Amino acid sequence: MHKRRKTLALAAAGTSAVMALSACGGGGGEPAEEEVTWVINSLPAAWGAISSAGGSVYVIQMLSGIVPYTGQYQPDATYEYNMDVLAEEPTLINDNLDEGPFQFSFTLAEDAVWNDGTPMTGEDLRVTMMMSASPSEGYCDTCDSRGTTGADMVESVEVDGKTATFTLKEGLANPEWRGMFDAHSVAGGFYPAHLAEENGWDVDDPAQLGEYYAWLHETRPEWSGGPYQIVDGDLENQVVKEPNPEWFGETEPGLDRIIMPYNTDEGTFIPAFQNGEIDGANPAQYSADIVTQLQDIQNATLEIGEGNIWEHVDINVENEWLSDVELRRAIFTAINRDEIANRNFGATYPEYELKNNHIFGSASEYFEDHISDTGQGSGDVEAAMQILEDAGYELEGDTLMLDGEQVGPFRLRSTDTVTRSNSLQLIQAQLAEIGVQTNIEMTDDLGAMTSEQDFDIVQFGWSGSQYFASSPEQFWHSESTSNFGGFADDEVDEHAEATATATSLDEAAEHANAAVEAVVPHAYVLPIMAEPNYFFASDRLANVEDNLQSSYRATYNIGEWDLAE
């Protein structure tokens, strides 16, 4: 009896403790009324986005509302200048290379200031450009910019107060000039120049600019040119943002505080969301399992759409057998893209779209379908067999033969993800139907495999972007280091070069589409589909939507975020 009473007393004490803790609200804490917790899906590696280490979507999203930018693509793929920051739309001064060098200018708004009250000027744009260039350009000794193409084209910059005028090197044109300081640029916008001088660095000294560049990447920004400023945080746990008191934009920030915790495990999203610890996220990877769970949660918005990473199957055209374009066409015709996409994403995203243009997504104004009519990716075994028969191939039992010799077997390779593993198994089965035998070999080093051309047929992903001018050159130019399958064709080379050197986006798009049209008959790269992305948010938020055209994703309009009435 005595023992039991002691046990009961212990149980009562434990329960009381828990209830007392409950009454105190525990450590999880209820969110404050005007506070939102938005997850960043990985750890940002730096406080600046220009460097190769810092150039991730996580850094970009962590800096959302802080770094000012001149424009960005909207969720519907239309482009909008940021007229809070700009005084007027950027000016193309000269695009006729016969009359002089390519020239353009940006003029910042008169009332545009950093959060310390210092006016934004053309000098901010000049310094950002210099930090984005290759060390070999001579502006900065130690800047390791992740994207140097645009900045390396610049010959000179003239700054006049709020205006910066850029002159490109002789004979060079940049069709994407308007994006030099926009949300999609290497810096995700532009950085303050005056802080360099305040800290004692001369930006025109290459060594000192390198020190400023390092400082920007290593120091938590107290500066801001956006609607919010960072008031607390680090690179391991979270950042906390509050409204920038000097914000000059038309829309006032709607929230008192935005907390952005870094969460690397998507498996934790659901309990944390249900528990009210997070209000939403825009994960970088698609997870059918999490999407399924989110579909069952009330009071949440869930959107799924076509992401930027698109999967494709490439052929090593230097392989003894695969150098025959007819065999390649037959292989691509036998591959059933719809079956692959459906197996991977059909259960949770039945609206998936197959990718029918290597360069442009279906939402782009420049999109043209170059694949459907060719039959490539259709899984039409009869058509594939017909191509092979016409080219002199024969089927002996289950094996494809040419002149009495077995064709293949081929090494079918990729990295070992669920999606790609599913895909390769299906491709293997589909090619078996036309007698092409393959052996699946997974790798954990995609870089080495592709660069060493250690494959016959390979599936991997490219990251697409609204800025496409350099893509055809990278993918297919005979001298490109990213042309892993060894493809070479003069016509494609010409169109690819013309895309990169066009003077306008329209002209570049025309050449890019011509390059796609020229490369498709060679059956070198078969696009499958863009991997979907998902986004979820609590219904307590207002004006929050995903922007799959931008690395900022849902944070692209963070200044407009608010709580629902």
Next chain:
Amino acid sequence: MLVYTVRRVLGTIPVLILASVLTFVLIDVSGDPLSELRMQQPPPDPSVIELQEERLYLDRSMPERYWLWVTGIGGNGDIGLLQGEFGPSTQSNSYDIGAQIAERLGVTLRLVGAAMLLALGLAILAGVVSAMRQYSKIDYTLTFIGFLALSMPVFWFGGIMQQAGVTFNDLVGTQVFATIGDGLYQAQGEDLWGRITNAFAYMTLPTIVLMLTSFASWSRYQRTSMLEVLNSDYVRLARAKGLPNRVVVRRHALRTALIPLTTVVAVGIAGVVDGTVLTEQVFQWRGLGEFFVTAVNENDSYALMAWLLLSGVVVILANLVADILYGVLDPRIRYE
């Protein structure tokens, strides 16, 4: 004892050197830390890659790099274990591996300490009760719980605990348990009671998950050890002398039965630290386990080497402590 301890400490030096060589070579041959940069689209300017190769000392031969990593002689001041520098990180120029380890060690020790204390306390209790009531319902129940705990994958059990926490919060209508984070940020500026409730909210679920495997195995050790002692002659003699059962168990049986467990626990520390890799990932604690996962994902070779070396040191030290404790606790053992 002192001579023995010094001799054992000196004996760890060649083991540590060997561990450092193996760690360095294994990581060095396992991949190119710059592979992601080289694969970047559009390709970075060659001068950018050269800059990174120079910064990470990849422009030097493997033996040269090992020498640099250990001594730091000929480096840029950011490398050399003997100088307290673990080397530059691929994650960013500003990522200080040593500072990260120091910061995260505190986070991990907080979790490991709580889990070990809880696991040890419960294991002793369960082991003793099981032994005292051998083949009873409670013995079978505790045995079943032990085997169940041993067989449960951490990531799965972690998810279950998170969901249980959410359900409990829903029931009581407030957030008693948090499912992600270590709560250190949330504890800033809180008073003592606030820090206590905060610790309770953030530590309870991961601590239970982390302690589970250790509890399971330690309780089995304790049961076996206790049974052995309870059936020994000197315990039978104590009982025959008419000593109360409580005195026999506490003073005579338990003390002796704890000796093997002490060494098992000392060696088990390394296992618990390793267990934080999954637990910290599931609960999003920024400790050493998460440091390791990030280093793997980012191909950060120097960070990986630091973690592996640290693990090696923990294992060696734990073994050393176990040996010494054995001598301290068991009067029959004398070191010469």
